[in-house]
Amino acid sequence: MTALAVLLTGLLFGGMTFYSFAFAGFLFRHASPEEAGRLLRLAFPAFYLATIVTAGLAALAAFAIDRTAALLLLAVVLTTIPARQALMPAINRATDTGAKDRFAWLHGASVALGLAQIAAAGWALLRLA
Template identity: 50%
Template structure:
């Protein structure tokens, strides 16, 4: 039973990250002017990271006795999402606010790579547990 719940929570994590990253964010910029979409996305990101942190921590807790590797992957996702929320996101916002496009580009690319790693990690957990 714990394995199935861990798989479902990992799938929720995977699906939520994919939908937010490739669906919601893309949709906002295609449906709204950039000067509206940008601030709206900025307001949504803290909630996205809380979702990732909580799902990853919950799934990590459920997998501790089932699969140590999966638990470590999920724990790493939670920790790096916390770091992204508390450090990377404010730095990206500051670069945007000051008009520092070069710094924004580097930091944004970093955040995209972190999210892609989270997606890959959660996919690996789903495969390992299935």
């Protein structure tokens, strides 16, 4: 069970880090801002769903090994759900209506949340490794 917890948590940490730093940056370097934004809007629901499922499975696998790691992973699940269901649609609405100040605030909150989630996954991974 330890190996499964480590592998799932490593997948979560690596996937979140890659998506946040490599994939989004790649799109904005190689596509127009409009096309990059459109593609990210299409990709985010799947990214959030993958994060919820992977973090949930990792939390279950980690529970018997390290409860702190399991709680960190559960926190990722519990903060990704409202990000997917409320924060992401609010960011999209702000973009669609041209509410630049609201977009900037919501996007900043999304980035801060994502960084905190990556840190939580990394901390859980270090505890499990």
